[in-house]
Amino acid sequence: MKITLIGTGNMGSGFAKQLNAAGHQVRLTGRDLNKAKVLAEQYSNVTAYAAPEALGDSEIIIVATAYDDAAGALQSLGNLSGKIIIDITNPLSADYMSLTVGHSTSAAEEIAKAVPQALVVKAFNTLFAQVLADGPQFSSEQTGTVFVAANDERAKQTATALARSLGWNVVDAGGLVNARYLEPLAGLNIYLGYGAGMGTSIAPTWLSK
Ligand SMILES: NC(=O)c1ccc[n+]([C@@H]2O[C@H](COP(=O)([O-])OP(=O)(O)OC[C@H]3O[C@@H](n4cnc5c(N)ncnc54)[C@H](OP(=O)(O)O)[C@@H]3O)[C@@H](O)[C@H]2O)c1
Numbered sequence: 001m002k003i004t005l006i007g008t009g010n011m012g013s014g015f016a017k018q019l020n021a022a023g024h025q026v027r028l029t030g031r032d033l034n035k036a037k038v039l040a041e042q043y044s045n046v047t048a049y050a051a052p053e054a055l056g057d058s059e060i061i062i063v064a065t066a067y068d069d070a071a072g073a074l075q076s077l078g079n080l081s082g083k084i085i086i087d088i089t090n091p092l093s094a095d096y097m098s099l100t101v102g103h104s105t106s107a108a109e110e111i112a113k114a115v116p117q118a119l120v121v122k123a124f125n126t127l128f129a130q131v132l133a134d135g136p137q138f139s140s141e142q143t144g145t146v147f148v149a150a151n152d153e154r155a156k157q158t159a160t161a162l163a164r165s166l167g168w169n170v171v172d173a174g175g176l177v178n179a180r181y182l183e184p185l186a187g188l189n190i191y192l193g194y195g196a197g198m199g200t201s202i203a204p205t206w207l208s209k
Contacts, residue, residue: 001024001025001059001060001158001161001162001165002024002025002056002059002060003024003025003026003027003058003059003060003062004026004027004029004054004055004056004058004060004061005026005028005046005061005062005064006061006062006063006064006073007062007063007064007065008028008030008032008035008036008039009129010129011064011088011124011129011132012030012039013039013129013133014129014130014132014133015062015064015132016028016039016042016043016046017042017133018132018133018135019046019166020043020044020046022165022166023045024045024162025045026040026045026046026047027047027049027054027055027056027058028046028047028049029048029049029050029051029054029077031069031073033050036048051077052076052077052078054077055077055078055079055080055083058083059083059084059158060083060084060085060086060158060159061077061080061084061118062085062086062088062124063085063086063088063089063111064088065089067089067090067091067100067101067107067111068091070087070089070107070114071111071114071115074111074114074118075114075115079117080115080118081117082118082119083118084118084121084152084154084155084158084159085111085115085119085120085121086123086124086162087107087108087111087120087121087125087179088123088124089108089111089125090107090125090183090186090187090190091106091183092187092190096194097187097190097191097195098187099183099184099187102180102184103180104180106176106177106179107179107183108120108122108176108183109176109177109179109180112176119150119151119152119154120150120151120155120176121149121150121152121156121158121176122148122149122150122173122176122178122182122183123146123147123148123149123159123163124146125147125182125183125186126145126146126147126182126185126186126189126203127144127146127203128189128193128200128201128202128203129200130200131144131200131201131202131203134201135166135167136166136167136169137167138201138203139201142205143167143168143169144168144203144205145168145169145170145171145203145205146169146170146171147170147171147204148160148163148172148173149173149175149177149178149179149182150176151175156172160172169205171205185204188204189202189203
C-alpha cells in the first residue's frame with residue numbers, strides 16, 4: 001500500500017518500522033524534515049518529504065501527531081479529497097490521565113469535521129508505541145487487536161487490510177461515532193500501563209466464547 005505517515009515521534013517511529021517490514025511504500029513527513037530524513041534513512045521503503053510533497057499518490061494517511069496538531073498537519077498536505085485518514089490520536093490532558101474531548105464527540109469526529117473531503121478511520125489508538133514497534137505477538141502467544149471504527153466501508157476495509165498486513169487481529173468497532181468509546185479505552189490502557197504500574201507491554205483485546 002502507498003501510505004503517507006505524519007509524525008516522527010514514538011508512534012511515527014513504530015509505524016515506520018512496521019510498515020517498512022511489511023513492504024508498504026511510506027512517504028514520511030514531520031514538523032522537522034531533518035528528523036524525518038534521519039528516521040527514513042533506516043528503512044528502504046520509507047522516504048522523507050516536506051509536507052507539501054508528502055501526499056504524492058498515497059491512498060492512506062496515518063496521522064501520528066498530538067490530537068491538537070492533527071488537523072493542521074493534515075491540512076498542510078494539500079488536497080485530501082477521497083484520501084483515507086487513519087487517526088491514531090488520543091486527546092489527552094497534559095498529565096495523560098484524562099481526555100480533553102469525549103462523550104458527545106471524539107478526536108476522530110473532530111478531525112473528520114476539519115478535513116470533510118477525506119474518509120477518517122479511528123484505529124491503532126489503543127496500542128502503546130512500544131507495543132506497536134514490537135509487533136502484534138504477545139508473550140502469552142496471543143495476537144494483539146486493532147479496533148477499527150469508520151463510517152465509510154471502503155475506508156474501513158482498507159484500514160483493516162493494513163492492520164492485518166502488519167499481523168494484527170482486527171475488531172470492527174462500528175461507525176466513527178464509536179471513537180467515543182475507543183479513545184477512553186486507550187485512556188484506561190494508559191492508566192493501567194502508567195498509573196497502575198502494569199507497564200507498556202499491555203494492550204486491550206476482546207474475547208469470545
Ligand atoms: N505514544 C503512545 O504510546 C501512543 C499510543 C497510542 C496513540 N498515541 C497517539 O499518537 C499520537 C502521537 O503520539 P507520540 O507518542 O508518537 O507523540 P510524539 O512522540 O510527541 O510525536 C508527535 C510527532 O508529531 C509531530 N508533529 C507535531 N505537529 C506536527 C505538524 N504540524 N506537522 C507534522 N508533524 C507534526 C512532532 O514533531 P516534532 O518532533 O517536531 O515535535 C512529532 O514528530 C498522539 O496523538 C497520541 O495520543 C500515542
